[in-house]
Amino acid sequence: MGLNGEQEARRVVIASGGELGDWALDEIRPDDVLIGADRGALFLVRHGLRPMLALGDFDSVSAEELEQIRHGSDETDACDPIDKNWTDTELAFRYALERDPKPAEIVLLGALGTRFDHSLANVHLLQLGGASGIPCRIVDRHNEIRLVAGSGEGAATVRRGRFRQVSLLPLSAEVTGITLEGFQYPLRDATLRIGQSLGVSNVLLAEEGTVRVRTGLLLVIQSVD
Structure with a gap:
């Protein structure tokens, strides 16, 4: 909390389902707000980190892994894999943009990988952050x-x-x-x-x-x- 009881802006780190590894753990700070998008949530939970929110259609995890995610996250929001307009990463990114107070920064981990279409779409998300006046970065190895x-x-x-x-x-x-x-x-x-x-x-x-x-x-x- 800041002065007069006001909540301070914090950095939001989104772990998505692309390439992740030990390097990603080095990017996370103790006071970060963590959001896991689909398999990115599983990565966080398996490394002893508790996402404030895990969301997505979870089509890349098993029923057992989804239960791990539910148990290891403050909140889990599972959506229909067919009836949705945005990728899991965009869902997480838009959620972060709408936080109050606005994030001090948004960092995307696991936003790049073997799917070039997803990687390029995630790079385009930076424009949403720029339009909102929030510094945003995509980081990988x-x-x-x-x-x-x-x-x-x-x-x-x-x-x-x-x-x-x-x-x-x-x-x-x-x-x-x-x-x-x-x-x-x-x-x-x-x-x-x-x-x-x-x-x-x-x-x-x-x-x-x-x-x-x-x-x-x-x-x-x-x-x-």
Whole structure:
């Protein structure tokens, strides 16, 4: 609780059903609000973590595993696998966006994997977060992905950490006013369009750099081989 008894904004971590491993456990902090989407909930429970909410159609778990999830979660919301409009990850993401107070940040784990259609759809979810003004990231073993939205002068600080390479790819048809500070290959007031690879594989010169955007939606993808 904050001052005057007000509830403080907390980080929400969503574990989805894509690639997960010990690396994901290192991303979770003790005070995070945890949400498990389908098999991601099973991952959390099996590693001694208790989701505030487990939700989805649970078509990728057995009846016994679903019982484990129910027992290990504060709340379980099972929906019909046919009669639903959104993926399990989007259900969890929209639930997180609607929390009160709004999350300090939303982190998606297990949002990337062998299903490219699901992976790409999950990357597109970052636009929902950006529209809500909530910082959002997708993290897996090799990548960290976030969105910088231009609204006059959108900006993001990029820290080196364990991800050495930094790539910039437009999510909108065009991104203008791209300016980089602290990178090996600088840009100033540049424009990137869908289909261009100019922003791939840059490198930070120091521990952090800055990405500025005037208009459009720019994916900032940090990677390690």
